[in-house]
Amino acid sequence: ESNISRYNVEFIELGVIGRGEFGLVTRCVNKLDGCVYALKRSLRPVAGSAAERAALTEQRQFALVTRCVNKLDGCVYALKRSLRPVAGSAAERAALTEVYAHAVLGKHAHVVRYYSAWAEDDHMIIQNEYCSGGSLQQMMEKGPLPESELLLLMAHVADGLAYIHSLQLVHMDVKPGNIFVCSREGEPAADSDDDEYAANTHIYKIGDLGHVTCVSSPRVEEGDCRYLTREIIQEDLAHLTKSDIFAFGLTLFEAAGGGPLPKNGPAWQSIRDGILPELPNVSREFYQLLTKMIDPDPNQRPSASRLRKHPLLHPAGSK
Numbered sequence: 001e002s003n004i005s006r007y008n009v010e011f012i013e014l015g016v017i018g019r020g021e022f023g024l025v026t027r028c029v030n031k032l033d034g035c036v037y038a039l040k041r042s043l044r045p046v047a048g049s050a051a052e053r054a055a056l057t058e059q060r061q062f063a064l065v066t067r068c069v070n071k072l073d074g075c076v077y078a079l080k081r082s083l084r085p086v087a088g089s090a091a092e093r094a095a096l097t098e099v100y101a102h103a104v105l106g107k108h109a110h111v112v113r114y115y116s117a118w119a120e121d122d123h124m125i126i127q128n129e130y131c132s133g134g135s136l137q138q139m140m141e142k143g144p145l146p147e148s149e150l151l152l153l154m155a156h157v158a159d160g161l162a163y164i165h166s167l168q169l170v171h172m173d174v175k176p177g178n179i180f181v182c183s184r185e186g187e188p189a190a191d192s193d194d195d196e197y198a199a200n201t202h203i204y205k206i207g208d209l210g211h212v213t214c215v216s217s218p219r220v221e222e223g224d225c226r227y228l229t230r231e232i233i234q235e236d237l238a239h240l241t242k243s244d245i246f247a248f249g250l251t252l253f254e255a256a257g258g259g260p261l262p263k264n265g266p267a268w269q270s271i272r273d274g275i276l277p278e279l280p281n282v283s284r285e286f287y288q289l290l291t292k293m294i295d296p297d298p299n300q301r302p303s304a305s306r307l308r309k310h311p312l313l314h315p316a317g318s319k
């Protein structure tokens with residue numbers, strides 16, 4: 001097998017930024033464009049396994065068809081770039097995903113951008129946008145977010161979810177560990193003693209598209225059970241977009257200091273009955289909106305596009 005690896009040829013590794021059962025995430029500079037990226041290196045999944053489907057899904061979302069200008073005739077064309085077909089049933093699932101990917105062009109300000117993916121020496125590597133502010137999970141560990149920051153988080157992630165849902169896709173694993181923080185480019189990063197929440201220096205983006213599927217998909221890879229809806233466990237897949245909203249509601253609850261969330265048992269059940277434990281330092285309206293987002297009836301939960309227009313996110317008179 002070739003020991004020349006694209007990873008080592010095209011990138012300089014700067015350091016490890018994440019480690020898990022999935023593999024290793026590193027921060028790397030691309031030698032060609034000098035930009036910093038996040039690269040996830042995971043063990044090549046067994047053909048036909050759920051892990052392989054997740055890897056394929058992740059690679060195929062939002063990246064299959066690109067809009068390009070031909071330098072010769074100056075015209076805009078749609079170019080389809082596809083991975084070599086994988087043998088077995090994953091191929092037909094990928095075909096379905098491909099159909100949806102065709103509907104997807106371009107990128108979004110609140111979805112972590114995918115650049116490239118490849119396989120080398122029994123590993124899969126995916127190259128994504130690097131968000132320098134860490135994950136929401138890491139941010140929460142420093143203490144609850146003030147309501148002003150929670151409203152910014154809600155506006156950004158609702159925007160990203162509205163985009164994903166508008167393309168008939170669902171994320172299926174919304175949680176603090178899959179939301180990443182970018183500092184507004186150009187603005188001085190707040191140093192530690194500054195009130196880092198001043199002048200909303202953060203941009204929140206949804207990442208980790210490994211569980212993405214289409215709204216009419218007959219099969220979903222369940223996400224983290226702490227954020228899972230009862231209806232998914234009961235195989236009722238009729239309102240998948242509202243499962244993202246439910247998971248986002250519990251994500252905001254945790255970011256507001258309400259965690260840690262139960263993984264099972266009576267506390268898990270009572271949240272699925274729509275009972276949200278009290279939150280000391282948020283307004284009544286914000287708490288009531290979170291309660292709506294985790295309503296046992298998916299139809300009662302606000303859609304992502306309604307959420308991003310909620311009056312709480314646009315105080316009267318703001319621009």
Ligand SMILES: Cn1cc(CCO)c2c3c(c(-c4ccccc4Cl)cc21)C(=O)NC3=O
Nearest residue numbers: 018025038040128129130131132133134208
């Ligand atoms: C653990 N971890 C830490 C970070 C950096 C946060 O400052 C990170 C990133 C990503 C990912 C990631 C998640 C899922 C799939 C692929 C990648 Cl690169 C994981 C990350 C990603 O796609 N972009 C990241 O910044």
